[in-house]
Amino acid sequence: MEIPDLAALHALSPAQQPTYPDRAAVDATVDRLRTLRPLVLGHECDDLTDKLAAVSRGEAFLLQGGDCAETFAGVTADNTRNKLRVLLQMAVVLTYAASVPVVKLGRLAGQYAKPRSSDLETRLVDGEKVTLPAYRGDAVNGFDFTRDARVPDPARLLEVHRTSAATLSMIRAFIAGGYADLRKVHTWNTDFVSDSVAGQRYDALAFEIDRAMAFMQAIGADPDEFHHVDFHTSHEALLLEYEHAMTRHDSGSGAAYDLSAHFVWIGERTRQLDGAHVELLSRIRNPIGVKLGPTTSADDAIALASRLNPDNIPGRLTFITRFGAGRIRDGLPEVVEKVTAAGLQVAWVCDPMHGNTFEASSGYKTRRFEDVIEEVQGFFDVHHQVGTWPGGVHVELTGDDVTECVGGGEDLLEADLGDRYESVCDPRLNRVQSLELAFLVAEMLRA
Ligand code: PEP
Numbered sequence: 001m002e003i004p005d006l007a008a009l010h011a012l013s014p015a016q017q018p019t020y021p022d023r024a025a026v027d028a029t030v031d032r033l034r035t036l037r038p039l040v041l042g043h044e045c046d047d048l049t050d051k052l053a054a055v056s057r058g059e060a061f062l063l064q065g066g067d068c069a070e071t072f073a074g075v076t077a078d079n080t081r082n083k084l085r086v087l088l089q090m091a092v093v094l095t096y097a098a099s100v101p102v103v104k105l106g107r108l109a110g111q112y113a114k115p116r117s118s119d120l121e122t123r124l125v126d127g128e129k130v131t132l133p134a135y136r137g138d139a140v141n142g143f144d145f146t147r148d149a150r151v152p153d154p155a156r157l158l159e160v161h162r163t164s165a166a167t168l169s170m171i172r173a174f175i176a177g178g179y180a181d182l183r184k185v186h187t188w189n190t191d192f193v194s195d196s197v198a199g200q201r202y203d204a205l206a207f208e209i210d211r212a213m214a215f216m217q218a219i220g221a222d223p224d225e226f227h228h229v230d231f232h233t234s235h236e237a238l239l240l241e242y243e244h245a246m247t248r249h250d251s252g253s254g255a256a257y258d259l260s261a262h263f264v265w266i267g268e269r270t271r272q273l274d275g276a277h278v279e280l281l282s283r284i285r286n287p288i289g290v291k292l293g294p295t296t297s298a299d300d301a302i303a304l305a306s307r308l309n310p311d312n313i314p315g316r317l318t319f320i321t322r323f324g325a326g327r328i329r330d331g332l333p334e335v336v337e338k339v340t341a342a343g344l345q346v347a348w349v350c351d352p353m354h355g356n357t358f359e360a361s362s363g364y365k366t367r368r369f370e371d372v373i374e375e376v377q378g379f380f381d382v383h384h385q386v387g388t389w390p391g392g393v394h395v396e397l398t399g400d401d402v403t404e405c406v407g408g409g410e411d412l413l414e415a416d417l418g419d420r421y422e423s424v425c426d427p428r429l430n431r432v433q434s435l436e437l438a439f440l441v442a443e444m445l446r447a
């Protein structure tokens with residue numbers, strides 16, 4: 001399929017793009033990006049489409065997770081391993097406790113650009129109000145609250161490519177080196193997590209898995225699946241310069257793929273039907289997602305599906321709903337009913353994070369673990385009621401012991417948020433909260 005050129009996309013007045021001070025520098029960066037190697041391959045994207053088709057048929061469950069915003073400084077082996085580890089632990093809990101195949105999709109190796117509710121940010125500095133451009137992710141500008149840091153710099157797009165490649169190659173190395181081997185199911189549960197109730201529950205489950213595997217091996221069965229895991233990457237396709245430059249034609253089929261990740265999604269703020277993001281993603285062959293917030297009507301969803309998946313290919317389109325715990329039970333049923341009645345093939349996934357953010361009295365952006373669970377429960381209830389498959393969860397999480405979301409088994413309080421609040425954007429579930437979520441979702445899947 002033909003890819004529109006960048007100028008044609010810009011003519012559609014795309015939302016949420018940086019205002020670069022020097023257009024020539026942007027063009028030079030895009031030219032350079034076009035020469036850099038793809039991060040993933042077309043057939044890997046097709047493989048994920050097949051897996052998501054199983055999700056849309058109700059035969060598999062999607063676990064998509066990672067930081068709200070990755071940072072260049074955060075690309076260390078430890079950080080990447082910790083995120084992979086918590087996702088593997090969650091996937092094991094879901095697979096074993098609910099007997100459902102789990103499709104594992106990292107929100108990583110490219111999640112560097114953020115849409116913002118305001119172009120500007122005002123803070124008190126030495127008693128004076130200072131207003132600067134908002135931080136739009138490391139792909140665009142710096143997090144430091146200084147005038148210099150906040151100027152959008154196109155050279156950062158090259159760093160996105162470099163750090164994404166580094167993250168992906170670490171992930172591929174961990175997996176090739178046997179880190180994801182199911183015989184490691186115990187060793188994933190090290191450090192602080194084994195002291196928590198969720199960690200102990202996980203240990204008990206890991207013992208059961210060991211016994212089941214020992215039994216399988218005793219009878220001579222040692223399937224490949226014990227030793228290998230399929231893991232794919234995803235991020236929000238927000239910056240047109242970057243996503244366009246990474247879109248390439250497959251040498252075999254000739255189809256265009258955005259080879260910056262296996263799966264890319266369109267955010268709630270950029271899903272205008274006649275907008276540039278929908279236009280670009282309608283032309284690529286990757287599996288794609290769209291976030292649907294609480295104001296989405298059934299007609300909006302149907303129109304998006306016909307633009308983005310006109311051939312109704314199963315696995316191609318995932319709707320990631322993020323209504324908020326208080327609105328999902330009222331708002332979601334009609335959308336799901338009408339999309340289903342229209343015969344549209346989609347995977348339904350719940351993002352229980354973005355509709356449940358609030359500001360704590362201490363000023364930190366946070367979410368209540370209980371609201372997150374309540375939204376996932378609402379999502380399951382709605383799909384059960386309509387007769388559709390609650391196909392997965394999309395969560396902001398980290399493998400580290402951060403203090404960003406309140407509540408959960410360890411009952412993190414608003415007063416604790418300052419202890420280890422490390423996110424540069426939205427609050428993430430920490431490792432224990434992520435495991436707790438996995439156990440609760442496994443129960444919902446079994447119900
Ligand atoms: C996000 O996923 O970080 C995000 C900004 O989500 P949404 O587009 O749903 O607001």
Ligand code: MN
Binds near residue numbers: 068069425426
């Ligand atoms: Mn976010």
